[in-house]
Amino acid sequence: MQKTKFPAVVATFLVCYAFWVLLTWSFKAQELAVGAGVSFLVALFAARFFIHEDAGWLFNPARFLKCIGYWLVIFPGELIKANLNMAKICFGGCTNINPGIVKVPTAMKSDYGLAAVSNSITLTPGTITMETAEDENGQNYLYVHWIDVKETDPEKAGEAIKGTMEKALKEVWQ
Amino acid sequence: MRIVIDIFLVIGLYFALAGTIGIIKMPDVFSRMQASTCVATLGMLCIAIAGILYAAFYMHNAGAAIKIAVIGLMVMVTNPIGSHVLARGAYKAGIRPEQKMEVDELGRDFDE
Numbered sequence: 001m002q003k004t005k006f007p008a009v010v011a012t013f014l015v016c017y018a019f020w021v022l023l024t025w026s027f028k029a030q031e032l033a034v035g036a037g038v039s040f041l042v043a044l045f046a047a048r049f050f051i052h053e054d055a056g057w058l059f060n061p062a063r064f065l066k067c068i069g070y071w072l073v074i075f076p077g078e079l080i081k082a083n084l085n086m087a088k089i090c091f092g093g094c095t096n097i098n099p100g101i102v103k104v105p106t107a108m109k110s111d112y113g114l115a116a117v118s119n120s121i122t123l124t125p126g127t128i129t130m131e132t133a134e135d136e137n138g139q140n141y142l143y144v145h146w147i148d149v150k151e152t153d154p155e156k157a158g159e160a161i162k163g164t165m166e167k168a169l170k171e172v173w174q
Numbered sequence: 175m176r177i178v179i180d181i182f183l184v185i186g187l188y189f190a191l192a193g194t195i196g197i198i199k200m201p202d203v204f205s206r207m208q209a210s211t212c213v214a215t216l217g218m219l220c221i222a223i224a225g226i227l228y229a230a231f232y233m234h235n236a237g238a239a240i241k242i243a244v245i246g247l248m249v250m251v252t253n254p255i256g257s258h259v260l261a262r263g264a265y266k267a268g269i270r271p272e273q274k275m276e277v278d279e280l281g282r283d284f285d286e
Contacts (some may be wrong), residue, residue, distance in 0.1 A: 022244050025237040083216040087192035090209055094199040099271065101278050122254035125193075125211040127253075128204065128261045144262060147208045 005047075013043035013048055067172045074168045078124055086125035089147070100149040103129065104158035106140050107166060113173035118142055120165045127161055175231050179224045187218030192218060202271035203264050207257055214253045220247035 017040035024031055089097060108114045118129040121144060131143040144161055151157040156167075189212050196209025222242055229239040 019244070022240055026238055082190055083212055086196070086212045087189060087210065088198070090192040090196035090212070094196060094201070094205075095211075097200070099202070099205050099207060118258070119254040122258050123211065123215055123250065125215065126208055128207060128211075129258055130262050130265060142192055145204050145208070147205055 004046075008047040008050060008171050009043045012047040013039050016042050022103055047153055063172050066168075068170045070165075070172065073084055074164060075120060075123075078120075080126040082126050086147075097154060099145065099147050101143055102149060102152065102154070102157045102161075104142050104144055106142055106158070106162070107170060108140060108173065109138070110173050113169060114140060116160060116169050116173060119161055120169070175227065179227050182220045182224035182227070186217050186224065188215065189215075189220070190217035203269055204261055204271065207261055211253070211257060214249060218249055219246060 017035060020035035020039055021027075021032070024035065062109050106114070106117055108117050112130060118132065121127050121129045121142070126147045128145045129142050133141045133143070135141065144157075146157070148160065149157075151160055191221035193209050193214075196212065197206050199210065200209055206260040225242045226239045229235050229242060
């Protein structure tokens with residue numbers, strides 16, 4: 001566990017406050033003030049469990065818009081494709097599967113990028129990220145359980161699993 | 175509008191059914207977990223969208239619609255973390271599929 005840093009507190013505070021506003025859905029001054037106080041206290045104590053990086057990308061409009069665009073346009077497309085595939089396998093009696101764990105390299109460096117890529121992979125049915133590893137050159141690898149292994153070559157498997165998603169995410173996080 | 179809501183419900187139920195069949199019929203833990211993702215993503219999302227539309231157009235209640243959206247968002251945020259930790263924990267606890275896997279690079283890299 002790391003020491004609490006200020007950017008982490010700010011990021012956690014913003015998320016907590018957004019959830020407060022969404023869940024109460026009232027804009028009276030006193031409710032907003034109480035929400036801010038509670039969110040700040042929670043952020044102070046809970047921030048050390050979360051990602052420790054500058055959340056400055058939130059305030060960069062271009063990157064923020066690209067992030068929203070990813071979660072609203074590109075990711076649902078991938079999700080629907082993978083879901084149709086999975087439904088086909090399930091209604092086909094679950095016999096034509098070919099499971100395995102492949103190790104794929106990822107271009108992501110930052111914690112935000114890694115978290116986004118591995119969570120996107122886990123959310124698409126058919127692939128689950130099981131472990132991350134870093135080699136001595138700073139190259140990050142993901143171990144992915146794949147229900148229907150088509151490629152065993154790391155580069156090609158990575159392209160098949162997360163090609164479009166990673167290209168879009170690289171514009172937001174490195 | 176009623177028809178749109180019904181279509182979303184039917185799509186959601188279709189994927190939920192697919193995931194449930196997968197959970198019952200898949201041969202090992204990891205494959206079952208893959209099938210369960212189907213229920214938690216498109217199955218849940220389509221039903222949540224139907225709920226949002228119903229709350230917005232029939233109940234005229236913006237608060238309820240936003241709460242359903244937050245529920246959908248929370249499931250989308252927590253589900254991958256849960257399945258990742260479950261799969262990793264199962265693997266680390268020594269559970270292996272009966273049928274031989276196509277490749278097993280996690281085993282190759284960490285088991286020796």
